[in-house]
Amino acid sequence: MALLETRMLSKSFGGLRAIQQLEMDVEEGSIHGLIGPNGSGKSTFFNLVTGVYKTDPGSVVRFAGEDITNFEAHEIGRRGVARTFQLLRLFSEMTVLQNLLVGYHTHTKYAAAAPIFRPRSVVRADQEASESMFELLSIIGLAEFADMPAGELSGGQRRLLSLGRAMAMRPKLLMLDEPAAGLSPTNVDVLMGIVLDLKKRYGLTLLIVEHILKVVMDTCDRVTVLDHGQKIGEGAPHEVKDDHAVVEAYLGKEMSDEEVRAAFAKAAR
Amino acid sequence: MNLVVTLQGVGGFFGRMERTHPLLPWLLAIVALLPLPLILSGLFNDYYVYLANRICIFIMLSVGLNIVKGFCGQVTVGHVGLYAIGAVTAAILSTNFGFSFWMTLPAAIFIAGLAGVVVGVPSFRLEGAYLALATLGLGESVRIMISVTPYLGSSTGLGGIPAPSAFGFTFDNFTRYYYLVMPIALVGIYLSFAILRSATGRAFQAIREDTIAAAAAGINVRKYKLLAFVISAMYAGCAGAMFAHMRPGYIHHNNFTIIEMVTLLLMIVLGGIGHVWGGVIGAIIVTIIYDQTKDFYFYQPLLFGSSMVLLVIFMPQGIGGLIDRYIVTQRFIDARREAGDGTS
Numbered sequence: 256m257a258l259l260e261t262r263m264l265s266k267s268f269g270g271l272r273a274i275q276q277l278e279m280d281v282e283e284g285s286i287h288g289l290i291g292p293n294g295s296g297k298s299t300f301f302n303l304v305t306g307v308y309k310t311d312p313g314s315v316v317r318f319a320g321e322d323i324t325n326f327e328a329h330e331i332g333r334r335g336v337a338r339t340f341q342l343l344r345l346f347s348e349m350t351v352l353q354n355l356l357v358g359y360h361t362h363t364k365y366a367a368a369a370p371i372f373r374p375r376s377v378v379r380a381d382q383e384a385s386e387s388m389f390e391l392l393s394i395i396g397l398a399e400f401a402d403m404p405a406g407e408l409s410g411g412q413r414r415l416l417s418l419g420r421a422m423a424m425r426p427k428l429l430m431l432d433e434p435a436a437g438l439s440p441t442n443v444d445v446l447m448g449i450v451l452d453l454k455k456r457y458g459l460t461l462l463i464v465e466h467i468l469k470v471v472m473d474t475c476d477r478v479t480v481l482d483h484g485q486k487i488g489e490g491a492p493h494e495v496k497d498d499h500a501v502v503e504a505y506l507g508k509e510m511s512d513e514e515v516r517a518a519f520a521k522a523a524r
Numbered sequence: 525m526n527l528v529v530t531l532q533g534v535g536g537f538f539g540r541m542e543r544t545h546p547l548l549p550w551l552l553a554i555v556a557l558l559p560l561p562l563i564l565s566g567l568f569n570d571y572y573v574y575l576a577n578r579i580c581i582f583i584m585l586s587v588g589l590n591i592v593k594g595f596c597g598q599v600t601v602g603h604v605g606l607y608a609i610g611a612v613t614a615a616i617l618s619t620n621f622g623f624s625f626w627m628t629l630p631a632a633i634f635i636a637g638l639a640g641v642v643v644g645v646p647s648f649r650l651e652g653a654y655l656a657l658a659t660l661g662l663g664e665s666v667r668i669m670i671s672v673t674p675y676l677g678s679s680t681g682l683g684g685i686p687a688p689s690a691f692g693f694t695f696d697n698f699t700r701y702y703y704l705v706m707p708i709a710l711v712g713i714y715l716s717f718a719i720l721r722s723a724t725g726r727a728f729q730a731i732r733e734d735t736i737a738a739a740a741a742g743i744n745v746r747k748y749k750l751l752a753f754v755i756s757a758m759y760a761g762c763a764g765a766m767f768a769h770m771r772p773g774y775i776h777h778n779n780f781t782i783i784e785m786v787t788l789l790l791m792i793v794l795g796g797i798g799h800v801w802g803g804v805i806g807a808i809i810v811t812i813i814y815d816q817t818k819d820f821y822f823y824q825p826l827l828f829g830s831s832m833v834l835l836v837i838f839m840p841q842g843i844g845g846l847i848d849r850y851i852v853t854q855r856f857i858d859a860r861r862e863a864g865d866g867t868s
Contacts, residue, residue: 305740332742340740346733356723357730361742363723377722406833424742 258283258428258460259304259336262315266296266303266484273299274471274484281428286454286461288492291481292363292504297464298341300481301432305338306331318428333361337426339417341433347406351397354405354416358423388423393454395419402424415449422453429453430462435470443467447474472496480504493510550714554707561699573698577770579811580705581763585718586791586803588759594798595725596752597732599656601785603644605663606757608780610636610764612670615682615775618768625688631767636761637754639666644753648746663785671777681776685768697771705766712759716800719755728752732798787814787827793835796844805843 258282264277274296281287289297302308304316306328316324323331337358346354364380392398395415400408405416414434421429434450435443447470454461465471471478472492480488480495482504488495495501503509510518541549564572589603605853610632617623617631637790646658670676687696688704695701727748730738738746768775787810817824839846 307736307740327744328736328739329742329744332740340737344734345732345738346737348733349729353726353729357726357738357743358741360723360727360730365723381722420737420741440693 256283257281257317258319259462260315260317261304262317262345264300264314264316266299266308266314267311272484274303277481277484277486279479279486279489281458281460281462282477284458285476286463288472288475288478289462289464289481289488290466290468290471290478290495294483295504296483296484298432299484301338301430301464304331305336305430310381332424335425335427336428337421337424337428339421339432339434343413343415343417345405345413345420348404349417350402351392351405351408352385352388352401354420355423356384357393358420359384359388359425362425390427391419391422394453394494395422411438411446414438414446418446418450418453422457422519425457426459428460428462430464432464433466434463435465435467443470450474526580542809547714550710554710556709557706560706561702565699570698573702575811575815577698577701577705578815579808580702580709581766581770582788582791582807582811583709583804584712584759584763584766585788586807587712587800588756590756590765590792590798590800590803590867591716591719591728591759592752592756594667594772594792594803595720595728595732596749597728598644598647598749598752599652600643600647600659600753600756601789602659602661602663602666603760603788604780604782604785605666605754606636606639606643606760607764607767607784608666608670608777609639610761611768611775611779612676612764613761614765615685616676618685619682625686625765625769626690628769629762632761632765632768633758634761636764637758639758640754640760641750643757644750647749647753660782660785664782667777667780670780677775677777679777681774682768682864683772683774685769685773685775686771686778688769695769701770705770708762708766712762713800713804720800724748724751731798783825783828786825786832790828790832790835792842793832794842796842796846796848799842799844799848802842 258279259279261277261279264274265272265273266280275473277296277300279393282452289300291297299308303310303314306323306326309325310316314324315322318331318334318336321334346357349357363384365377389398389446392401395418397408397412397415397419400412405413408416414437415486418431421431436444438446450461451474453459463471463475475492478488478490478492479486480498480501482500487504488498488501490498535708541552560576561573564576585603585607589600592598592600613632613635614625614628617628618625623631643659643662646662647655650658669676687694687701689695694701695704719728727738727743729739731745731748731752735745767779791806791810792803793806794810794821795802795804814824814828817827820827835842843848
């Protein structure tokens with residue numbers, strides 16, 4: 256069954272059609288990769304699904320069978336869609352633990368006014384939340400930094416924290432926007448190891464945007480390729496890799512001898 | 525160094541008491557502050573007790589402003605307007621309708637809270653300086669409303685506001701009034717801490733740090749922005765009622781000018797934006813400076829404006845931030861020493 260479905264998903268910014276009638280299914284329990292050259296609409300797709308942007312009329316986004324098109328971002332988050340951001344967007348002045356607790360917000364069991372007198376129920380709920388967040392911190396390997404402001408972490412640790420914050424929401428669908436960008440090859444392996452561990456542990460469905468093709472090819476069950484906001488290929492990683500249109504989108508069209516000669520002549524002039 | 529040790533000692537002491545019972549340190553603080561008016565009037569004179577009352581009122585204002593500006597990151601310059609609404613509500617209800625302080629206080633808090641909704645709604649669409657301008661407009665229009673409406677006081681102001689009384693005891697001089705406003709101010713500080721450390725406080729901070737990420741984490745950004753505005757407006761309304769009922773029981777629209785707003789902003793900038801104790805320390809220091817420079821009335825705006833600019837440039841974190849940094853640095857040095865690779 257498809258956990259996330261989009262039908263006729265479109266988004267224009269003025270004259271620029273960032274996403275055009277995109278139809279995509281993310282199967283429950285799968286790892287779905289989303290690739291494409293810069294500006295092909297991957298991040299726009301994320302922002303449309305998570306409610307950061309409003310879609311154009313006619314678009315439909317369904318999550319777990321429910322129509323969530325143009326819901327407010329927090330409504331979508333509440334339903335079990337968590338995401339990370341390309342630029343991380345951590346709460347830098349808050350501590351590592353607090354960052355996770357914000358992610359856990361929707362699971363806090365007391366009303367907004369209850370903490371005023373700190374009855375035992377609130378103290379207990381806060382303790383439980385902290386404990387389960389510490390469990391998550393030890394999975395992502397940041398337990399010893401719990402009380403450090405998030406802004407003081409290293410680049411790799413920040414990426415892990417943004418993953419942890421999304422996981423603190425106890426999501427069904429985890430959407431990762433370039434999780435491995437800027438990491439060294441060793442750290443990429445560590446990170447993907449943690450991601451796969453989390454998936455197994457919590458029965459996640461993953462949707463990954465990634466530029467490092469090795470990550471996509473090694474981990475994904477299914478890959479969708481975008482170019483200029485359109486789907487130009489879909490299938491298992493090895494199928495996509497050999498797809499003519501995909502290669503063309505990434506590397507450009509193969510030129511005939513005539514064309515090469517013409518290009519050289521033009522350059523020499 | 526010594527300051528850090530003292531602060532850590534005090535912090536640890538409070539922490540231990542709090543673990544015994546969360547309200548224990550606050551009750552002790554009330555007890556410890558009880559003899560203050562006697563000391564002040566004994567050493568100086570009654571005027572300083574009046575100053576202590578004023579400080580308590582400004583603590584309510586600055587702690588409240590810190591919730592919306594410090595925790596939630598929404599720049600508002602209309603806080604004095606809400607303070608005015610609280611004061612006028614209390615004044616009219618008590619003089620025209622004969623309500624007692626115990627009725628006018630909740631009424632002022634409620635009405636100011638409603639006004640807080642109006643001030644908060646622009647924050648859905650505006651940010652930073654634009655939001656500041658919108659709220660400034662709202663705050664000033666409240667003052668102008670008051671200054672032109674005879675029913676609300678206009679140029680003569682509203683007088684004859686009765687002193688509060690309870691069980692035959694009337695809070696009709698500054699020493700007595702202190703025993704009313706000091707506990708209220710402490711309750712205000714306590715509530716502010718309770719909010720900060722709860723899920724609600726974390727939601728406020730998340731919105732301050734990154735609105736989009738907060739929404740993605742399932743936080744209803746509009747709801748919490750509005751909640752922050754309403755809570756801080758309720759603080760202002762409470763402060764307004766406390767001000768209206770203080771001797772001589774007279775309010776005038778000149779009490780709610782933009783100068784007061786700058787003074788208030790200076791308090792939380794000096795104390796440290798986002799630090800609850802910072803707001804308290806700022807309120808104490810700035811109220812005293814304001815009072816001591818009253819002879820140079822015309823130069824006060826210049827003094828306060830320029831000190832604000834200097835603070836923002838040279839000490840943007842305020843006193844609270846400096847203390848925080850001291851403690852963090854000290855903790856780091858201690859940890860290094862324990863690890864055994866310290867250089868000293």
